[in-house]
Amino acid sequence: MKKYLGLFSLLLVLTALPAFSQTSDEQLAKYYLESGDYEKALLYYENLYDKNQNSANYNGLYSCYMQLESYKDAEKLVKKHMKKYRSNTYYIDLGAVYEAQGDKDDAEDAYREAIENLPKSQGMIIRTANEFIKRSLPELALDTYEAGKKILDNSYPFSYEMAGLYGSMGNTEKMILAYLDLLEYNESYLQTIQNALNRSIDFETDEDSIELLRVELLRRVQKSPEKTIYAELLTWLFLQQRDFNSAFIQLKAIDKRLGENGQRLLSLANLCLNNKEFRVAAKCYEYLVEKGEENPYYVYARAGELKASFEDLRRAFPPDTSALEKLDEKYASLLAELGKNRETIGVLRQKAQLEAYYLGRLKDANVTLNDALDVRGIPEEMRGEIKLDLARILIARDYIWDASILCSQVDKAFKNDVLGYEAKFLNAKISYYNGEFNWAQAQLDILKGSTSKLISNDAIELSLLITDNLNLDTIYEPMLMFSRADLYTTQRRFESATTTLDSIVSEYPGHALADDILLKRARICESKLDLECAISYYEELLADHYFGINADNALFRMAELYQEKLNNPDKAQELYKDLITDFPGSLFVVEARKRFRALRGDEVNSEMRQINPEKIP
Numbered sequence: 344m345k346k347y348l349g350l351f352s353l354l355l356v357l358t359a360l361p362a363f364s365q366t367s368d369e370q371l372a373k374y375y376l377e378s379g380d381y382e383k384a385l386l387y388y389e390n391l392y393d394k395n396q397n398s399a400n401y402n403g404l405y406s407c408y409m410q411l412e413s414y415k416d417a418e419k420l421v422k423k424h425m426k427k428y429r430s431n432t433y434y435i436d437l438g439a440v441y442e443a444q445g446d447k448d449d450a451e452d453a454y455r456e457a458i459e460n461l462p463k464s465q466g467m468i469i470r471t472a473n474e475f476i477k478r479s480l481p482e483l484a485l486d487t488y489e490a491g492k493k494i495l496d497n498s499y500p501f502s503y504e505m506a507g508l509y510g511s512m513g514n515t516e517k518m519i520l521a522y523l524d525l526l527e528y529n530e531s532y533l534q535t536i537q538n539a540l541n542r543s544i545d546f547e548t549d550e551d552s553i554e555l556l557r558v559e560l561l562r563r564v565q566k567s568p569e570k571t572i573y574a575e576l577l578t579w580l581f582l583q584q585r586d587f588n589s590a591f592i593q594l595k596a597i598d599k600r601l602g603e604n605g606q607r608l609l610s611l612a613n614l615c616l617n618n619k620e621f622r623v624a625a626k627c628y629e630y631l632v633e634k635g636e637e638n639p640y641y642v643y644a645r646a647g648e649l650k651a652s653f654e655d656l657r658r659a660f661p662p663d664t665s666a667l668e669k670l671d672e673k674y675a676s677l678l679a680e681l682g683k684n685r686e687t688i689g690v691l692r693q694k695a696q697l698e699a700y701y702l703g704r705l706k707d708a709n710v711t712l713n714d715a716l717d718v719r720g721i722p723e724e725m726r727g728e729i730k731l732d733l734a735r736i737l738i739a740r741d742y743i744w745d746a747s748i749l750c751s752q753v754d755k756a757f758k759n760d761v762l763g764y765e766a767k768f769l770n771a772k773i774s775y776y777n778g779e780f781n782w783a784q785a786q787l788d789i790l791k792g793s794t795s796k797l798i799s800n801d802a803i804e805l806s807l808l809i810t811d812n813l814n815l816d817t818i819y820e821p822m823l824m825f826s827r828a829d830l831y832t833t834q835r836r837f838e839s840a841t842t843t844l845d846s847i848v849s850e851y852p853g854h855a856l857a858d859d860i861l862l863k864r865a866r867i868c869e870s871k872l873d874l875e876c877a878i879s880y881y882e883e884l885l886a887d888h889y890f891g892i893n894a895d896n897a898l899f900r901m902a903e904l905y906q907e908k909l910n911n912p913d914k915a916q917e918l919y920k921d922l923i924t925d926f927p928g929s930l931f932v933v934e935a936r937k938r939f940r941a942l943r944g945d946e947v948n949s950e951m952r953q954i955n956p957e958k959i960p
Contacts, residue, residue, distance in 0.1 A: 368387050368390065368391055369387075369391060371387055372388050372391060373403070375387065376388075376406060376407065381406075381411050382411065384403065384407050385404070385407040385408075388400060388403040388404040388407055389404060391403070391404075392404045396427065401420070401424050404420060405417060405420060405421065405436060408420060409439070409440070409443065412443070414440050414444050418437065418440045418441075421436045421437045421440060425437075430467075431457045431458075431460035431461055431462065431467070431471060432467075432470065432471055432474050434453045434456040434460065435453070435454060435457045437453045438450040438451070438452075438454040439478060441453060454480070454483055457471060457474075458471070458483070458486055458487050459490075461487065461490055461494055462494075463494050463495065465491070465495060465499055468487060468488070468490075468491035468494070468501070469501075469504060471487050472484040472485075472487040472488055472491075472504065472508075475487060481508055481511070481512050484508055485505060485508060488501040488504060488505050499528075500525065502521045502524045502525035502528060503521075503522070503525050503532070503539070505521045506518045506521035506525070506539065507539070509521055510543045515543075515551070515552045515555060516555050518543060519540075519552075519555055519556050519559055520559065522536045522539060523536075523559060523560070523573070523576075526576070530572045533572060533575065533576065536576070537576070537579055540556070544556070546583040546584060547944065553584065557577070560576055560577040560580065564577060568600075571597050571600060571601060574593050574596060574597050575593075575597065577593055578590045578593040578594055578597075582614075585618070587611070587615050587618070587620045587623040588623050588626075590611060591608070591611060591623055591626055594607045594608055594611055595608065595630060598630075604638060604639060604640070605630065605634055605638060605640055605644075606640075608627045608631055609627070609631060609643070609644070609647075611627050612624045612628055612631075612644075612647055612651070615627065615651075616651060616654065619654070619658075621651045621652070621654045621655035621658075622651070622655060624647070624651040625648055625651040625652055625655070627647075628645075628647040628651060629644075629648055631644035631647075632644045632645055632648060642681060642687070643686075645681070646677070646687065646689050649670065649674060649677065649690065649693065650693055652673075653693055653697060656670060656701075657701060660872070660874075660908045661872055662872075664702075667697065667701050668702065670697065671694065671698065671702060674693065674694040674697065675694075677690060678690060678691070678694070683714050683717075683718055684718060685718060685721055688715055688718060688721055688725060688729075691711055691712070691714060691718075692712070692728075692729065692732060694708075694711050695708040695711040695712045695715070695732060695736070696732075698711060699739065705740050706740070709736050709737070712732055713733070715729050716729055716730070716733070724760075724762060727753045727756055727757055727762050727766070728762065730749045730750075730753050730766075731749070731750070731753055731762075731765060731766060731769060733746075733749060734747075734749040734750050734766075734769060735769070737749070738776075738830075738833060738834070739833060739834050739835065741834060743773055743776065743777065746773060747770055747773045750767070750769045750773065751766075751770060753765075753766035754770060761795045761798070764790055764795055764798045765795070767789065767790060768786075768790050768801060768802055770786065771786035771787050771790070771802070771805070772805065774786065775805065775809070776826055776827070776829065776830040776833075777826075778822075778823045778826060778827075780813055780822065783809065784806060784809055784810070787802045787803075787806040787809075790802035791803055791806065800930045803930060804896075804930065807892055809822070811855065811892060812825070812856050812859065818851075820851075821847050821850075821854050822856070824843055825843075825844075825847060825856055825859065825860070825863075828840045828841075828843035828844050828847075828863060829863065831843060832863065832866065832867055832870070835870065837867050837870065837871060840863070840867055841864070841867060844860050844863060844864060847860060848860060857888070858884055858887070858888040858891045858892070858893045858894075859893060861880050861881075861887075861893075861897075862881075862893050862896060865877045865878075865880035865884070865897070865900070868880060874904055877904065878901060878904065881897040881898075881900060881901040882901075884897045885897055885898065894925075894926065895922055895925075895926040895929035895930075895931055895932075896931070898918050898919075898922040898926070898931075899918075899919075899922055899931040899934075902914075902915045902918035902919050902922070902935070902938070903915070905918065906938065906942070915938070915942060916939055916943065919935045919936075919938055919939040919942070920939055922935045923939060
């Protein structure tokens with residue numbers, strides 16, 4: 344039995360030998376070809392082609408002949424292969440042989456034969472064009488697509504392929520026309536075209552291409568007003584340029600033409616809020632409100648209109664107190680009209696913010712948030728957010744213990760959630776305010792690894808303040824006084840905060856808290872809207888403590904003031920650059936770099952995409 348098994352195994356090996364040998368020859372042929380050793384590769388490919396005239400062996404042998412300038416052999420190979428395989432692309436190979444020999448007329452004839460013999464196959468037409476592109480013959484590739492249209496009776500226009508080719512040739516105008524022709528063929532290509540245009544046009548700097556696209560879109564909108572697809576693409580173009588007002592005009596026209604319910608305008612309004620274009624957002628909401636109470640977005644739009652106005656007013660410097668008071672009356676009027684329910688929870692929260700932080704009415708804000716908590720059926724996560732809003736108000740009103748209870752409730756309910764981390768951080772600050780530094784430090788150590796970058800950074804900043812100023816060589820009292828001044832600042836008791844800071848300086852001259860005190864004084868000045876005072880303290884800190892732990896903080900905050908309040912973008916850009924260069928490990932570097940690029944004008948806006956009416960935030 345063993346004897347027969349042995350013979351059978353030997354037969355299997357012998358049977359496999361030719362195939363194994365052939366595989367090895369193919370691998371060696373490919374290896375020598377890719378290594379540029381064409382003479383050795385030629386020996387293998389001639390042998391392989393004699394045995395098997397497949398495309399791999401043909402292509403390898405053809406490449407060897409062309410590289411070795413054996414053009415007669417290459418011509419003979421192509422003609423021989425063409426007799427067996429009637430693909431039109433072999434005419435391109437033949438044309439390349441003639442062109443390599445300088446015979447341009449015969450080459451052109453061969454190339455034209457490839458186009459004239461195109462089969463009625465979309466795939467083969469594209470493959471033929473790609474062969475021309477591979478040989479740097481783009482004009483012939485375009486001729487191939489034009490011929491392909493006729494062969495397929497215009498059932499497929501090859502517009503996408505032609506547009507890409509025009510783009511690579513630097514013919515932006517024809518590229519744009521081809522992409523828009525594709526929309527004429529099938530409107531479902533809108534997203535594909537947007538992606539392609541994003542790759543082909545720099546919407547930050549390429550003004551000529553942008554103008555070509557804008558003019559052609561306007562022409563088509565006017566020529567075919569019934570086709571809203573061009574207006575949609577024009578809206579998208581405006582968004583790439585951050586021209587939100589023009590986008591609003593286009594979307595309003597589409598909404599009216601199609602008799603829609605305003606979904607597109609609602610999406611645009613939310614996009615405007617995210618991009619701090621509050622006045623255009625307000626226009627969008629006003630349009631939705633004008634549609635009447637029967638519109639499904641009426642309540643949302645009423646609330647959004649007030650929110651956009653609030654966001655616009657809160658950025659103004661100096662603040663317009665009269666306008667803020669009128670806005671508070673509008674909030675009250677809206678709540679009287681719609682009631683305090685699940686749909687108006689956001690309105691209640693905004694009203695509380697306005698009352699507490701802009702009108703100085705902490706007690707009213709407290710009542711407003713309690714009203715929000717009394718609303719039944721709101722999601723637990725939102726209830727947790729409202730509790731944290733209320734906790735901050737209670738800290739400002741000096742109800743520290745009550746605020747801590749609320750934070751503990753949210754921390755327990757959302758243990759491994761960002762909301763829970765936020766509650767834990769606020770509770771750690773309360774412990775810090777109370778002078779319970781070890782307990783605060785323990786909570787901050789947990790939060791340093793938070794998945795929320797903002798909470799993690801805040802935790803690291805407060806932790807550094809404690810550890811750098813409360814160690815075995817430092818007495819306890821100055822840190823306790825500083826945390827008390829911090830609490831007074833939070834409560835807007837600025838005179839008490841300043842007096843306490845003065846006491847630290849006078850009683851403990853040269854203390855390690857000196858730079859923290861300057862930073863705190865600057866923040867107090869900011870809160871009192873005395874920006875010149877704030878700048879002077881930041882500059883003093885940088886002059887005396889440039890290599891201290893608060894220098895990057897001072898640079899960033901000062902840059903923010905110049906950018907957002909003092910309308911001096913050049914100075915802001917300079918400060919952001921100093922921060923990025925001198926403090927590469929700073930927690931503020933990522934945001935500073937983002938703002939620096941935006942001020943320099945090279946930030947690419949990646950969020951400006953097609954307004955999708957199905958996705959309403």
